[in-house]
Amino acid sequence: MKEKVKVSLLVWNLSTNDGFMRASLLQKALNKLGYEVEILGFLFGEKLYGAIPAETKLYTVEGSNYPNFIKSISKILKLIDGDIIYAIKPQPASFGVALLNKLYSRKPVILDIDDWELSWHGGDKWHYHPTLKQLAKDLLKKDGALRLPHHPFYLKLMERLVNQANAVTVHTSFLQQRFGGISVPNGKDTGLFDPVRYNPDESRSRYGLSEYRVLMFPGAPRPYKGLEDVLIALDKINQPDLKLVIVGGSPYDNYDEQLKQRWGRWIIKLPNYPADVMPDVVAAAHIVVVPQRDTPETRAQFPLKLTDGMAMAKPVLATRVGDIPEILGDTGYLAEPSCPEQIAEQIKLIFQDLDLANEKGISARKRCIEKYSIEAMASTLSSVIARLS
Structure with a gap:
C-alpha cells in the first residue's frame, strides 16, 4: 500500500442522518490516524443533511430508483479513489457499491453496521413471498416497490453478503452478536464537548x-x-x-x-x-x-x-x-x-x-x-x- 493510505467512505444517502453522522465520526477518527479520507454518497433528497467541513473531500451523485439507479451506481464507481473502501450500512447503495468496486479493483472493503436496518421492517419476521402478478407489479410499475434501492428485499440480500467484507465494524453488542466484527462505538469530540x-x-x-x-x-x-x-x-x-x-x-x-x-x-x-x-x-x-x-x-x-x-x-x-x-x-x-x-x-x-x-x-x-x-x-x-x- 501507499505510505499515505486513502479511505473512501461510502454513504447510501447523504440527504438524511441515516449514515451521515456515523460517516462524519469515522472521518474524524481516520483523520486523526493520518489517513486521507473522502466521502462519497447519493443524494436521494434535494440537499445534504448537514454541514460538511470545508476541508472534506466530498463527492455526491444524484440518487434515483431502479432502473435509473444503475446509471447512478456507474457514476459513483468512477469517482471512488480510495485504497480502502469503507461502506456505511449494509445498503445496496453503499455496501453493494463497495462489493461491485471490489470485483474489479480488488481493493479491501470494510463494512460498518451502526443499526439493524431490517428491524425497521419487522426484522427476522419480514419475508417477501409475492405472487407472480405482485412480483411483476413490484418490478415493472413506475412506483413498484422493488424499484426502491433500499427495499427490505435488497437489505436482506446485503445481510447475507456481510461475510464478503474484508472487515466489519459495529457499534453495539447486539450488532456484534448478530453480524460479528469489531466493536467501534461512536466517538464524541470531547474537546468540543468540554x-x-x-x-x-x-x-x-x-x-x-x-x-x-x-x-x-x-x-x-x-x-x-x-x-x-x-x-x-x-x-x-x-x-x-x-x-x-x-x-x-x-x-x-x-x-x-x-x-x-x-x-x-x-x-x-x-x-x-x-x-x-x-x-x-x-x-x-x-x-x-x-x-x-x-x-x-x-x-x-x-x-x-x-x-x-x-x-x-x-x-x-x-x-x-x-x-x-x-x-x-x-x-x-x-x-x-x-x-x-x-x-x-x-x-x-x-x-x-x-x-x-x-x-x-x-x-x-x-x-x-x-x-x-x-x-x-x-x-x-x-x-x-x-x-x-
Missing part, C-alpha cells in the same frame, strides 16, 4: 431556560425513544419548574406536536442548532434524558445523546436497554424501560442531591474520554485497518 468551555447559567439564560430545572433531550422525538414516559413522570412529580427541553424536534412527522398537545405544560421546544453550538445548548441542562423503550430497533442502537451528556459532565438519566447500562457504567442513573414511576423516582433522587449527581457527571466525562471519544474510536480503527495491510 464543560470547562461553557457556563451553564449563561447557557440557560441564552436559551430562555433560567427559571427552570431542565431535563434535556437533544434529538428527534420518536415513540420508541420514551419521551412519553418522562412526561408521565413529570405529571406524577407535578412541580411546575421542571421542564423537558426538546432540541431540534422531529423531521419525520408531527409526533412532537402530538406530545405538546397532551403535555404542553412540561415541554419547551428549541430549534435545530449547528453541531458546534450543541455543547453550549447541552450546557444548559441539569439532566440529559435518554429514556429508550425496549424494541428491536433500540437494542441495536447507540444513542449519541448519551455521550452528549457524558462528555458535558451532566447527570444522565437513561433506561436499561441494549448497551446503555454498559456505556454508562456506574456514572449515570438508570430506570426500567417504559416505567414512568421509576423515571420519576430517579428525577427526584437527582435533584435531592444535585451535587452528588454532578459528581457522577464528572465521572461520566472521564469514562467518555476513555471509551467513547474520537481518540478511542481512532485507536480501535487503527488495528482494524492494520489487519488489511
Whole structure:
C-alpha cells in the first residue's frame, strides 16, 4: 500500500442522518490516524443533511430508483479513489457499491453496521413471498416497490453478503452478536464537548431556560425513544419548574406536536442548532434524558445523546436497554424501560442531591474520554485497518 493510505467512505444517502453522522465520526477518527479520507454518497433528497467541513473531500451523485439507479451506481464507481473502501450500512447503495468496486479493483472493503436496518421492517419476521402478478407489479410499475434501492428485499440480500467484507465494524453488542466484527462505538469530540468551555447559567439564560430545572433531550422525538414516559413522570412529580427541553424536534412527522398537545405544560421546544453550538445548548441542562423503550430497533442502537451528556459532565438519566447500562457504567442513573414511576423516582433522587449527581457527571466525562471519544474510536480503527495491510 501507499505510505499515505486513502479511505473512501461510502454513504447510501447523504440527504438524511441515516449514515451521515456515523460517516462524519469515522472521518474524524481516520483523520486523526493520518489517513486521507473522502466521502462519497447519493443524494436521494434535494440537499445534504448537514454541514460538511470545508476541508472534506466530498463527492455526491444524484440518487434515483431502479432502473435509473444503475446509471447512478456507474457514476459513483468512477469517482471512488480510495485504497480502502469503507461502506456505511449494509445498503445496496453503499455496501453493494463497495462489493461491485471490489470485483474489479480488488481493493479491501470494510463494512460498518451502526443499526439493524431490517428491524425497521419487522426484522427476522419480514419475508417477501409475492405472487407472480405482485412480483411483476413490484418490478415493472413506475412506483413498484422493488424499484426502491433500499427495499427490505435488497437489505436482506446485503445481510447475507456481510461475510464478503474484508472487515466489519459495529457499534453495539447486539450488532456484534448478530453480524460479528469489531466493536467501534461512536466517538464524541470531547474537546468540543468540554464543560470547562461553557457556563451553564449563561447557557440557560441564552436559551430562555433560567427559571427552570431542565431535563434535556437533544434529538428527534420518536415513540420508541420514551419521551412519553418522562412526561408521565413529570405529571406524577407535578412541580411546575421542571421542564423537558426538546432540541431540534422531529423531521419525520408531527409526533412532537402530538406530545405538546397532551403535555404542553412540561415541554419547551428549541430549534435545530449547528453541531458546534450543541455543547453550549447541552450546557444548559441539569439532566440529559435518554429514556429508550425496549424494541428491536433500540437494542441495536447507540444513542449519541448519551455521550452528549457524558462528555458535558451532566447527570444522565437513561433506561436499561441494549448497551446503555454498559456505556454508562456506574456514572449515570438508570430506570426500567417504559416505567414512568421509576423515571420519576430517579428525577427526584437527582435533584435531592444535585451535587452528588454532578459528581457522577464528572465521572461520566472521564469514562467518555476513555471509551467513547474520537481518540478511542481512532485507536480501535487503527488495528482494524492494520489487519488489511
